[in-house]
Amino acid sequence: MSTPVVEVTGVHKSFGALHVLRGVDLVAHAGTVTVILGPSGSGKSTLLRSLNHLEKVDRGLVRVGGDLIGYRQAGNKLHELSERQILKQRAGIGFVFQNFNLFPHLTALENVTEAPISAQRKSKAQVYERARELLDRVGLSDKADAYPRQLSGGQQQRVAIARALALEPQLILFDEPTSALDPELVGEVLDVLRDLAAAGTTMIVVTHEIGFAREAADNVIFMDEGQIVEQGPPAQVLDNPQHDRTRAFLSKVLI
DSSP states (O other): OOOEEEEEEEEEEEETTEEEEEEEEEEEETTOEEEEEOOTTSSHHHHHHHTTTSSOOSEEEEEETTEESSEEEETTEEEEOOHHHHHHHHTTEEEEOTTOOOOTTSOHHHHHHHHHHHTSOOOHHHHHHHHHHHHHHTTOGGGTTOOGGGSOHHHHHHHHHHHHHHTOOSEEEEESTTTTSOHHHHHHHHHHHHHHHHTTOOEEEEOOOHHHHHHHOSEEEEEETTEEEEEEOHHHHHHSOOSHHHHHHHHHHOO
């Protein structure tokens, strides 16, 4: 088995009286695709956001690439890192949001180059060459000078994926990357994700796209009420689920 890139141990998270994550344990290995399924409110997105400290966990530990995320450990005590240190950690963890989150005043090319230049202090010439390669990789070489308002939703999401890749992260997180798209645009984004999976990119994807989970995932996780109810290879979880809650969910979303 390959090296664990993600190790989540006993993670709890509450928002007021709402206990959103209830002791979650998760391991994702290098070069694998993990797909997280579950109903709305099951804790999927909160778990994903805890992996790069966009959400601070109340209890438990998150490690990416062996590093404790958001904290340093001194004896038995945890001390939260400075915002600068946290931002440095996030630079190694790509995140693709459901609503693209592109800078509207920057072109596609500038959106892709902004973080490597500002956060990683790379040379502009090197970054721009790499950004053009990435835009070509997601099928948008002809849109480098277009602004987000001039792009379709699917094109904007592909720019967002190129932007995540530009930081050369060890892990990319996708939070329902097709949920804000018109149905006819979903396929073009899923095609890019399939290509990334085939290239051995380590990904954790929160999605309702069962077909993608079946084709591309190495591990499928089903969450409900803040817990991982069931996990395993797609053939096991999707075709032969063992838990009643998983079966009930899949019966409503599978065609």
